Amino acid sequence: MDVFDRIIAGDIPSHKIYEDDSCISFLDIAPIKKGHSLVVAKRCVPTIDKLSDQEIAALFSVVRKIDAKMRESLKCDAVNILVNDGAAAGQEVGHVHVHLLPRFNGDGGFDIRVKEKYDDGEAVRFCELLKLL
Numbered sequence: 001m002d003v004f005d006r007i008i009a010g011d012i013p014s015h016k017i018y019e020d021d022s023c024i025s026f027l028d029i030a031p032i033k034k035g036h037s038l039v040v041a042k043r044c045v046p047t048i049d050k051l052s053d054q055e056i057a058a059l060f061s062v063v064r065k066i067d068a069k070m071r072e073s074l075k076c077d078a079v080n081i082l083v084n085d086g087a088a089a090g091q092e093v094g095h096v097h098v099h100l101l102p103r104f105n106g107d108g109g110f111d112i113r114v115k116e117k118y119d120d121g122e123a124v125r126f127c128e129l130l131k132l133l
Helices: 002-010 053-073 124-128
Strands: 015-020 023-027 037-041 078-082 097-103
Touching: 002 023, 002 037, 015 053, 015 124, 023 053, 037 053, 037 124, 053 078, 053 097, 053 124
Parallel strands: none
Antiparallel strands: 015 023, 023 037, 037 097, 078 097
């Protein structure tokens, strides 16, 4: 059981912003940008090619909804949507997931080695802003 399976099972707490029968979305525990969210397929497969067409459609339907919610609630100018599909592509957890990072004009881009930290209570505020539940 990987870390995402444990979050799905409720064994590890998360700042959940969405869940349905096929996927779950929550704030990344080590965000590149505040509001950095993950959309995770509930069926544990390592790469996108292992998902069915229906699972991919469901996953990216949620990606689109989170993207829209970020733009509306965080007033961001753009959103990075990233998939590291396999270890050689930088995937750290062998379980299909999509990263969404809110972006703002002039924010200087991002470096995956640089992480932002939430101040006390700030993750809860971001979770409430992005929640689709």
